Amino acid sequence: MATGLLSTREFNVSKREKFSEWYNTVIYAADLVDSRYNVQGFLVHKPWATRLIRGLYSLFEPELEKDGHEPVVFPTVIPKENFELEKEHVAGFVPQVFWVTRGGEEEFARPLALRPTSETAFYQMFALWIRSPADLPLKLYQSCSVFRYEHETLPFLRGREFLWIETHDVFATEKEARAQLLIDSAIATRVLTEKLGIPLMAFLRPQWDRFPGGLETVAYDVLMPDGKINQVGSTHILGQNFTKAFGVKWTGGDGKEQFPWSTCFGPGIWRMAGALVSVHGDDKGLILPLPVAPVQVVIVPILKSEEKRKEVLDYCLNLQGHLRTHGLRAKVDDSNKSPGFKYNYWELKGVPLRIEVGEREVAQNKITIVRRDTREKLVAESAHAFKHVEEIGAKILDSLRAKAEAELKERITTSATDKRQVKAALDSKGGFVRVAFCSIAMDGEPCASELQEFTQGGKVRGHLLNKKEKPDASEKCVVCGKKAHEIAYVAKQY
Amino acid sequence: MATGLLSTREFNVSKREKFSEWYNTVIYAADLVDSRYNVQGFLVHKPWATRLIRGLYSLFEPELEKDGHEPVVFPTVIPKENFELEKEHVAGFVPQVFWVTRGGEEEFARPLALRPTSETAFYQMFALWIRSPADLPLKLYQSCSVFRYEHETLPFLRGREFLWIETHDVFATEKEARAQLLIDSAIATRVLTEKLGIPLMAFLRPQWDRFPGGLETVAYDVLMPDGKINQVGSTHILGQNFTKAFGVKWTGGDGKEQFPWSTCFGPGIWRMAGALVSVHGDDKGLILPLPVAPVQVVIVPILKSEEKRKEVLDYCLNLQGHLRTHGLRAKVDDSNKSPGFKYNYWELKGVPLRIEVGEREVAQNKITIVRRDTREKLVAESAHAFKHVEEIGAKILDSLRAKAEAELKERITTSATDKRQVKAALDSKGGFVRVAFCSIAMDGEPCASELQEFTQGGKVRGHLLNKKEKPDASEKCVVCGKKAHEIAYVAKQY
Numbered sequence: 001m002a003t004g005l006l007s008t009r010e011f012n013v014s015k016r017e018k019f020s021e022w023y024n025t026v027i028y029a030a031d032l033v034d035s036r037y038n039v040q041g042f043l044v045h046k047p048w049a050t051r052l053i054r055g056l057y058s059l060f061e062p063e064l065e066k067d068g069h070e071p072v073v074f075p076t077v078i079p080k081e082n083f084e085l086e087k088e089h090v091a092g093f094v095p096q097v098f099w100v101t102r103g104g105e106e107e108f109a110r111p112l113a114l115r116p117t118s119e120t121a122f123y124q125m126f127a128l129w130i131r132s133p134a135d136l137p138l139k140l141y142q143s144c145s146v147f148r149y150e151h152e153t154l155p156f157l158r159g160r161e162f163l164w165i166e167t168h169d170v171f172a173t174e175k176e177a178r179a180q181l182l183i184d185s186a187i188a189t190r191v192l193t194e195k196l197g198i199p200l201m202a203f204l205r206p207q208w209d210r211f212p213g214g215l216e217t218v219a220y221d222v223l224m225p226d227g228k229i230n231q232v233g234s235t236h237i238l239g240q241n242f243t244k245a246f247g248v249k250w251t252g253g254d255g256k257e258q259f260p261w262s263t264c265f266g267p268g269i270w271r272m273a274g275a276l277v278s279v280h281g282d283d284k285g286l287i288l289p290l291p292v293a294p295v296q297v298v299i300v301p302i303l304k305s306e307e308k309r310k311e312v313l314d315y316c317l318n319l320q321g322h323l324r325t326h327g328l329r330a331k332v333d334d335s336n337k338s339p340g341f342k343y344n345y346w347e348l349k350g351v352p353l354r355i356e357v358g359e360r361e362v363a364q365n366k367i368t369i370v371r372r373d374t375r376e377k378l379v380a381e382s383a384h385a386f387k388h389v390e391e392i393g394a395k396i397l398d399s400l401r402a403k404a405e406a407e408l409k410e411r412i413t414t415s416a417t418d419k420r421q422v423k424a425a426l427d428s429k430g431g432f433v434r435v436a437f438c439s440i441a442m443d444g445e446p447c448a449s450e451l452q453e454f455t456q457g458g459k460v461r462g463h464l465l466n467k468k469e470k471p472d473a474s475e476k477c478v479v480c481g482k483k484a485h486e487i488a489y490v491a492k493q494y
Numbered sequence: 495m496a497t498g499l500l501s502t503r504e505f506n507v508s509k510r511e512k513f514s515e516w517y518n519t520v521i522y523a524a525d526l527v528d529s530r531y532n533v534q535g536f537l538v539h540k541p542w543a544t545r546l547i548r549g550l551y552s553l554f555e556p557e558l559e560k561d562g563h564e565p566v567v568f569p570t571v572i573p574k575e576n577f578e579l580e581k582e583h584v585a586g587f588v589p590q591v592f593w594v595t596r597g598g599e600e601e602f603a604r605p606l607a608l609r610p611t612s613e614t615a616f617y618q619m620f621a622l623w624i625r626s627p628a629d630l631p632l633k634l635y636q637s638c639s640v641f642r643y644e645h646e647t648l649p650f651l652r653g654r655e656f657l658w659i660e661t662h663d664v665f666a667t668e669k670e671a672r673a674q675l676l677i678d679s680a681i682a683t684r685v686l687t688e689k690l691g692i693p694l695m696a697f698l699r700p701q702w703d704r705f706p707g708g709l710e711t712v713a714y715d716v717l718m719p720d721g722k723i724n725q726v727g728s729t730h731i732l733g734q735n736f737t738k739a740f741g742v743k744w745t746g747g748d749g750k751e752q753f754p755w756s757t758c759f760g761p762g763i764w765r766m767a768g769a770l771v772s773v774h775g776d777d778k779g780l781i782l783p784l785p786v787a788p789v790q791v792v793i794v795p796i797l798k799s800e801e802k803r804k805e806v807l808d809y810c811l812n813l814q815g816h817l818r819t820h821g822l823r824a825k826v827d828d829s830n831k832s833p834g835f836k837y838n839y840w841e842l843k844g845v846p847l848r849i850e851v852g853e854r855e856v857a858q859n860k861i862t863i864v865r866r867d868t869r870e871k872l873v874a875e876s877a878h879a880f881k882h883v884e885e886i887g888a889k890i891l892d893s894l895r896a897k898a899e900a901e902l903k904e905r906i907t908t909s910a911t912d913k914r915q916v917k918a919a920l921d922s923k924g925g926f927v928r929v930a931f932c933s934i935a936m937d938g939e940p941c942a943s944e945l946q947e948f949t950q951g952g953k954v955r956g957h958l959l960n961k962k963e964k965p966d967a968s969e970k971c972v973v974c975g976k977k978a979h980e981i982a983y984v985a986k987q988y
Contacts, residue, residue: 036622037615039573039606044619047564047634054565070541071548075655076570076608076639077592079533095598098571100608102593103643112533114570114594114608121531125538128530140541145570149597161569 011285011348019226023278030286030348032277033155041153041160048294048349049273053163055292056269056276057143059195060165063187069139069167074121076144077112082120086245089119092212096148098160114147119213119238119264122168123246132250133172136260141167143269156274157230157494167265170248177237177261181218184235184265185465188220192232192272195291197401198222198279199408200232201432203462203489206440206448211264215239218465221491222275223408227430229461229493232272235265280373280400286350287373289400290393297323297330297389298346302339302358315362319355319385326386347372352396353389371396412489418478422490423455432491433458436484438477444486447479457492464489505842509777513720517772524780524842526771527649535647535654542788542843543767547657549786550763550770551637553689554659557681563633563661568615570638571606576614580739583613586706590643592654608641613707613732613758616662617740626744627666630754635661637763650768651724651988661759664742671731671755675712678729678759679959682714686726686766689785691895692716692773693902694726695926697956697983700934700942705758709733712959715985716769717902721924723955723987726766729759774867774894780844781867783894784887791817791824791883792840796833796852809856813849813879820880841866846890847883865890906983912972916984917949926985927952930978932971938980941973951986958983 011029015022027033032049045053061071077100083090093116100112115121122140130138143165153159167184171177185202192198201221210217214236222230240259243249252258280287290296301316303309316332323330333342339356346354356368367385369378373396380388411431416422425433438444440462448460463469469487477484505523509516521527526543539547555565571594577584587610594606609615616634624632639657647653661678665671679696686692695715704711708730716724734753737743746752774781784790795810797803810826817824827836833850840848850862861879863872867890874882905925910916919927932938934956942954957963963981971978 034619034622036619037569038576038618039569039571042569042571044569045567047566050565050567053567071544072541073539073544073547073639073657075531075533075536075538076641077533077536077655082532097598098594098606099596100592101595102605104589104591106643111596112592124532125528125530128528145567147570149600161571163567 013283015225015281015283019224019278022281022283026281026285026348027155027277030350032273035155039160041150043155043159043161051294052273052276052288052292053269055294056272057165059191059291060187060267060269061141061143063191064141064165064167067139067183067187068137069141069169072140072142073144074115074118074125074142076115078115078118078121080111080113082124083113085120085123086213086242088241089213089245093117096150098147098149115144116146116148117264117266118142118144118146118166119168119242120246123242123248126168126170126243126248127246130170130248130250130260133258133260136170136172137176139167139169141165154494156270156277159270162268162270164269165265165267168262169264170243170260170262172260174239174261177239177263180263180265181216181235181237182465184263185218185220187265188233188235188267191267192220192222192275193401195289195397196272196276197289197397197404198272198275199401199405201408201461201489202465204440204465205234205462206444206460206488207442208445208448209459209462211236211238213238213241213245215241219461221461221493222279223404223411223431224275224278224494225407227411227426227492229432229491230271230275230278231268231493232275233265233267235263238262238264279404281350282373284344285348287396287400288350288352289397290352291397293350293352294329295331295346295349295351296328296393297353297355298342298351299330299332299355299357300339300342300346301332301334302356304359308359308362312357312359312362315382316357319357319367319382323386323389328386328389352393355385373399416478417476419451419454422451422458422478426455426458426490426492430492432461432489434487434489435478436471436475437486437488438480438482438484440486440488447477451479451490455490455492458490459493461489461491461493463487505779507777509719509775513718513772516775516777520775520779520842521649521771524844526767529649533654535644537649537653537655545788546767546770546782546786547763549788550766551659553685553785554681554761554763555635555637557685558635558659558661561633561677561681562631563635563663566634566636567638568609568612568619568636570609572609572612572615574605574607576618577607579614579617580707580736582735583707583739587611592641592643609638610640610642611758611760612636612638612640612660613662613736614740617736617742620662620664620737620742621740624664624742624744624754627752627754630664630666631670633661633663635659648988650764650771653764656762656764658763659759659761662756663758664737664754664756666754668733668755671733671757674757674759675710675729675731676959678757679712679714681759682727682729682761685761686714686716686769687895689783689891690766690770691783691891691898692766692769693895693899695902695955695983696959698934698959699728699956700938700954700982701936702939702942703953703956705730705732707732707735707739709735713955715955715987716773717898717905717925718769718772718988719901721905721920721986723926723985724765724769724772725762725987726769727759727761729757732756732758773898775844776867778838779842781890781894782844782846783891784846785891787844787846788823789825789840789843789845790822790887791847791849792836792845793824793826793849793851794833794836794840795826795828796850798853802853802856806851806853806856809876810851813851813861813876817880817883822880822883846887849879867893910972911970913945913948916945916952916972920949920952920984920986924986926955926983928981928983929972930965930969931980931982932974932976932978934980934982941971945973945984949984949986952984953987955983955985955987957981 413425907919
């Protein structure tokens, strides 16, 4: 773990009082990333972040595969003409595309985009692969990095290269495409909430905020400690826009051309890492839920007398072996630092469970287990170590989730009836403001723009996907005062 | 598996007689890749290839980690000025670099390279991370794709974007760097030979064939069925060239600057996939060793009477569950194709074991196991399915390895004493020609060039890394006839 120790620094910032400073300190202190790479906006992911990200992929990929998705690896580059086939898509993405224009000394006649997203790569192949309804549904996913020429960047939240998954699904019917939206949303919820303890809100985005080239967008919003929103993923119903643009079709019995429907889902692995760091961390550093912790249990030997040294170390190694046999990522820290140094170090890294082993533990066949989140201690039989780790791991996750859910609930304001009250709520505690709103179709855009300007960034996130909420007949839009057709949520975002 | 079935075609080409046609048919027939993507030299990896490649990564990564390497994710782009710091490196790589020159509408003042290899990215960070010998050894690896503007491409063998692993290791001393070379070579041998049944030859390459910017190169050569060589990976001793170029250093007690030594190792995951396809495949398709087969056991129900249909299918599903519980990738093919179609399909895909289940098997609690490589059948107790699969899987691997080793041995010519005989051996059976050679230091280059021209492509691969071979005092170089100092091997390569 030499690299981990290299740049780990003292960490002592209040997350509650100075979230931004806390975030910008903890990601370096816990040695997740290094931002000193000499291309602005591109990050070096150090081993701890790399393993954390692998953990996130390993939660999502099996869920997608259980739902019938198959993995593929597509080229990183996409020719410019592919973008130009779908007009809204090109307008939406091209301003932030990186262009490859030369190979060796040779200037290309047609530039290649570094993929900002891969619809225009996949659909070119779909046109070759899909010849009849028998070829459908076709559900593929790719785990990869994508590239966007952003002007402001923030580690795990906005980057010029970031890691995600993209699914690209094609269906014979609209009905199946709409059903997939609900499946995607259930997967996002299951992974984020059940496995990572992060509550999310799934919104049908307003029409003016949909994916370039798509029909409808559902996005998954996570509340960050500073009250701003981190959109950790989204699903788009693309309708027949992309299949028509790329000629993905067949001829029906009636001689007419048929175009299938399609969807895409982008679990934002990078943004989930940012959410994990932010939502669960505390003033001592990260707190990682067991399912994604690169080290789940750190075992710290407390070496006093030289004569018992080997005995204590062997006991720790046996314990490590026992836990690893059960599939846990356990690690003895036998470096020559003090126990206190090691406690701080692994707390900063967010390891959920620590086991302390001293001469007394060895003599009595015991272990002392310490929870990262509450620092509660439990002395237990060494023989039952695995059972205890599993149980306490589950408790930590439950407790992190409960805390995050309470925080989210506390930060949903439901009492605002005009734009001043929306602004006041956003200014005082951030989070979501639940409001009556005229419309999330295109005719609501003027009100949304006015609200965003008035609140200095409060955006209409849309209406909840999974809960039918409708305003009473008497309720008025918080902006224009006309009849409200929607219960919408307003929030500032990253 | 819709995508798998889409483009699977009839397959019937003799591998022995027409290897090139066989290869260019089987990779599409088995639905590994699609080369119709509209950027030349860039491939779409379909699900079967993606899973196969993941299997290869999953064999290498733990070996690297056991040896103390930690995973990282570095940016895909590298600024041009980084390349220019190491003169030989820039000369070697820049002619085949893809350049990113624009973001949106903005022209960059300094172009960014798509990494052709990442030394010049890693060393920029090493200069920040390494401050004293206490920071060493530093051993990192990255699993990623790299980009080279090649003019001729061939799937899995030469591509404009291909998948590999790159390690970048830094050591305080030359001795450790040299020891790492042997460790890397042992890892390559262990994975290729033990896990995949592919014998390799590790050569210290001649000085004129080393990595641009490195001191010494060891490369891992695999014999392909057409007698040409597939270099599946290499390790380079970079000496202090890169640490000096990038200012990776510290000041010693004597006030002098100290520069560490470094190495890099590139297991060519893509080329290993090409080797797997080629070395083990037969006229029916791929043959994949158990450790990397995306499906290890396919279970084919043989449905006769309608009344027993459910019983047979349930029996298959139970068996699948039993094998999966033991960690095997088992799959019931319950599609509505005929058993014969399914046999051909899964043989083409290279699934090492097939289990056939008909009414008789169900009545007797039996299964019929068929080996992909020999097509031998074994009727066994269903209750012992896992044990049999494990045993037969190991036998298949042993038998694939023995066959490949025999083929390699048969194709090493040891009798050539002049360049005409070298040419005759290469022309008649390809493979390696073991020769006495004047020198693999720079002074041997004129002989190597002459030999390459004379044999139309026979290259001096260097001398064996792990076997001390020296010519007798009387032996003469096969080219110049002067005293030979080396036993070298000559072969044509991909």
